[in-house]
Amino acid sequence: HVQLVESGGGSVQVGGSLRLSCVASVDTIGRHCMGWFRQVPGKEREMVAQVQDDGAKHYDSTAEGRFTISKDAAKDTLDLRMTSLKPEDSGMYYCAASRNYCYSGLMYYEYNYWGQGTQVTVS
Numbered sequence: 769h770v771q772l773v774e775s776g777g778g779s780v781q782v783g784g785s786l787r788l789s790c791v792a793s794v795d796t797i798g799r800h801c802m803g804w805f806r807q808v809p810g811k812e813r814e815m816v817a818q819v820q821d822d823g824a825k826h827y828d829s830t831a832e833g834r835f836t837i838s839k840d841a842a843k844d845t846l847d848l849r850m851t852s853l854k855p856e857d858s859g860m861y862y863c864a865a866s867r868n869y870c871y872s873g874l875m876y877y878e879y880n881y882w883g884q885g886t887q888v889t890v891s
Contacts, residue, residue, distance in 0.1 A: 769793070770792065770793050770796050770800075770865055770880070770881040771792070771793045771881075772790055772791070772792050772793075772796070772863045772864070772865060772881055772882065772883035773790065773791045773792075773863075773883055773884070774788060774789065774790050774861065774862065774863050774883040774884065774885060774886040775788070775789050775790075775791075775886060776788040776789045776886060777861060777886030777887045777888045778887075778888070778889070779889045779890075779891065780853055780888070780889070780890055781853075781890070781891065782853065782854060782855060782890055782891065783852060783853065784853050784890070785849070785850060785851045785852075785853065786849075786850045786853065786888060787847060787848070787849050787850070788804065788847065788848040788849075788850070788861055788863075788886060788888075789845060789846070789847050790802075790804075790845065790846040790847070790848075790863030790883060791844065791845055792844040792845070792846065792863075792865065793844065794844060795844070796844055796865055796881075797839050797840070797841045797844045797845065797846060797865075798821075798841035798844075799821075800821075800865035800866055800867060800880075800881075801818065801819075801820055801821060801865070801866040801867075801868065801869075801870030801874060801879075802818065802819050802837075802839055802846050802863070802864070802865055802866075803815050803816075803817065803818040803819075803863075803864045803865075803866070803874070803879060804816045804817045804818075804837060804846070804848045804861060804862070804863060804864075805861065805862045805864055805876055805879075806857070806859040806860070806861050806862075806888075807859055807860045807862065807885075808858070808859040808860075812876065813862065813876040814828065814876075815828060815874075815876065816828050816830075816831045816835060816848070816861070817831055817835055817836075817837035817848060818837070818870070818872065818874070819837050819838070819839050819846070820870040820871075821870055823839075825837055826872040830856070830857075831850075834850065834851050834852045834853075835848060835849065835850050835851070836848070836849040837849075846863055848861070850888075853888075853890045854890060855890050855891060856890075857888060857890050858888055858889050858890045858891075859887075859888060860885040860886070860887055860888075861885060861886050861887075861888055862882050862883055862885045863882070863883040864876070864879035864881065864882050864883070865879060865880060865881040866878055866879040866880055866881075867880050868880075
């Protein structure tokens with residue numbers, strides 16, 4: 769059974785930085801397509817960043833250049849470094865894992881496992 773636990777959220781000023789971390793069950797990171805999603809009330813979860821099995825990374829256009837996703841399969845951790853934060857970056861951030869073929873267009877409903885989320889507030 770795959771478990772994902774996020775941490776690192778909080779309140780930050782505009783222009784500030786945060787690092788989100790996701791600790792996964794053993795052998796999860798190396799065997800799944802991994803992503804970070806953001807959700808705000810009333811909207812669907814949106815992919816912010818994704819790292820594929822081969823290490824290829826994809827970012828939402830709003831995150832490109834400001835966010836960096838990284839994984840450590842040996843430690844089963846997934847990080848999201850966020851810089852130059854804006855109010856529109858606020859939301860609940862979720863770590864997710866998918867058993868499906870990994871490509872940049874993978875939708876949130878194609879991810880099989882989710883963490884409980886960590887709140888990010890930028891003001």
